[in-house]
Amino acid sequence: MRFSRRLTPLAHNVCAQMDQAKAEARALGRTVIDLSLGSSDLSAPAHALAAIEQSFRDTTSHGYLLFAATQNFRLAVAQWIEQRFGLQVDPQTEVLPLIGSQEGTAHLPLALMDPGDIALIPNPGYPSHSGGVYLAGGEVYPLPLYPEAGFLPDLTAIPGEVLRRSRFLLLSYPHNPTTATATLSFFEEAVAFCQRHDLVLVHDFPYCDLAFDGYRPPSMLQADPKRRVTIEFFTMSKSYHMGGFRIGFAVGNQEVIRALRQVKAVVDFNQYRGILDGAAAALTGPQDCVQAGVDTFQERRDKMLYYLDNLGWSVPRPEATLYLWAALPTPWREDSIGFCTQLVRETGVALAPGSGFGSLGEGSVRFALVHPPRVLAQAVTHLGEFMRVKV
Ligand SMILES: Cc1ncc(COP(=O)(O)O)c(C=O)c1O
Missing domain, CATH: 3.90.1150.10 (Aspartate Aminotransferase, domain 1)
Structure with a gap:
């Protein structure tokens, strides 16, 4: 074969x-x-499990789910983004449910790249970031992360001819595996860099809540409040311990969201409604x-x-x-x-x-x-x- x-x-x-x-x-x-x-x-939070249990018994939840029917979840996401980061996003055009954030980051290259295009991906980093690029027939340009530089990439070191063929820059802080964090001003530099070089800025943000001693990691959306170049990926796996339920979401630039939605329309029918209901309950319910x-x-x-x-x-x-x-x-x-x-x-x-x-x-x-x-x-x-x- x-x-x-x-x-x-x-x-x-x-x-x-x-x-x-x-x-x-x-x-x-x-x-x-x-x-x-x-x-x-x-x-997972008890109120999320209760919502899933309730949907489970409702046989109307058992069928395929088209985008329009995910509205309850998208509204919950928009409400959470406003409470958490003080930003208003449109749940219709700027929010997309995902079957885990890994699914979203791995499918996104299919929406952004043609074979031979380049993606700027940190090394070390989460393996599916480069995996998705390879599946899309793209090339990975590794951005070295060194401890001496706080595991932040030096964007000025990327050669001009690489930038001309690049379609997106991927960042992810707090960072897996190095645990490094980044400041809002670093994010602002990254946004300006992507605007200058016509790149989409992809920020994978699974550890947005898992921060210690009172530290609150910034969102890339705060550095790009008008969502000019940014798409940010969130998951229910870490903050709400729902990894096995496979539920996450993307928020950001509406053209990029639309393009990812087009790819996903070929691939899946969204997550099961009961799990979306559970995730919505987790996002809007008590946060203790x-x-x-x-x-x-x-x-x-x-x-x-x-x-x-x-x-x-x-x-x-x-x-x-x-x-x-x-x-x-x-x-x-x-x-x-x-x-x-x-x-x-x-x-x-x-x-x-x-x-x-x-x-x-x-x-x-x-x-x-x-x-x-x-x-x-x-x-x-x-x-x-x-x-x-x-x-
Ligand atoms: C950087 C990063 N992205 C994505 C994921 C997976 O998230 P999900 O369970 O939503 O697919 C992880 C899980 O460890 C991760 O560390």
């Missing part, structure tokens, strides 16, 4: 390698403590569940940093996200996959190898703090035993 050449750059899949190593650990009888996926272990989640992840961050520090592993303190991004000890600096696969096989502790996020992620690992402190402490005990032998 012959398959599309577009699949070639997708062949290197670190997740699949880790999955295999986890299965081997289980086959050896080990209990796997999985810190490799950013899938929140907290439960969001703060409770933030408090939980902040406590885990503090405890995990303390446990790792006791091992002699000093890790930067993130202001946001549900991750820690840790540089590996010297013998493993060039083999994060080797470190993670051996670690899980020998101890059951699964971490995400940095190289899975791009070549500049090599030499680091990402801890997802998706278990209570008691389990995190166990993971660090196993990690300590492993490192005493291997480092």
Whole structure:
């Protein structure tokens, strides 16, 4: 059989390698403590679940759902954007429901690029950002993110001939995997840059609420209040712990929203109405569940940093996200996959190898703090035993 050449750059899949190593650990009888996926272990808000349950029993919710019927959800999004960021958006033309934000960012290149066009994508970064570009037949121009520069790209270093062929710039802060954050003034520079070079500015913003010690991450929409170039992607997976429900949304420039809607009209019939109702209830109902989640992840961050520090592993303190991004000890600096696969096989502790996020992620690992402190402490005990032998 012959398959599309577009699949070639997708062949290197670190997740699949880790999955295999986890299965081997289980086959050896080990209990796997999985810190490799950013899938929140907290439960979705009770009022969201009640709304889903109610829709579930209403048989009129069981059929296909066309765009017009998603209005209740789009109104809830517009109301949330106003409360959260003080911006008014049109729920008809500037809001689009998604089957998770990953679905949206991965489909967007089909709406923006022709084969051979370039997308400006950070390295390291979330793998589906470049995956979507490859599926659209586009080329990725990697924007290196270095710790010395706070993991912010140097937009002035992009060559002119690359810019001429580029269709969009993707940014995502608070950043997965590095946990870096960006200021509103950096976002304003990015908006001006995209206006100057006729680029769409795509901002993936899943960790908009998961920020600590009172820090509130800025929205790209605040830097581009008239939505001249920006589309921003939001998810219910992190703030409301609804990852398995597959629900997110995009807000931004109406032409870009319309183009993405055209692509999606070929691909899907929107998310199930019950889940849209649950997400609308989460967005418009009491928000103390969001703060409770933030408090939980902040406590885990503090405890995990303390446990790792006791091992002699000093890790930067993130202001946001549900991750820690840790540089590996010297013998493993060039083999994060080797470190993670051996670690899980020998101890059951699964971490995400940095190289899975791009070549500049090599030499680091990402801890997802998706278990209570008691389990995190166990993971660090196993990690300590492993490192005493291997480092
Ligand atoms: C940067 C980024 N984008 C998108 C997603 C996935 O979001 P969703 O569950 O809405 O598809 C994640 C999940 O970890 C992420 O870190």
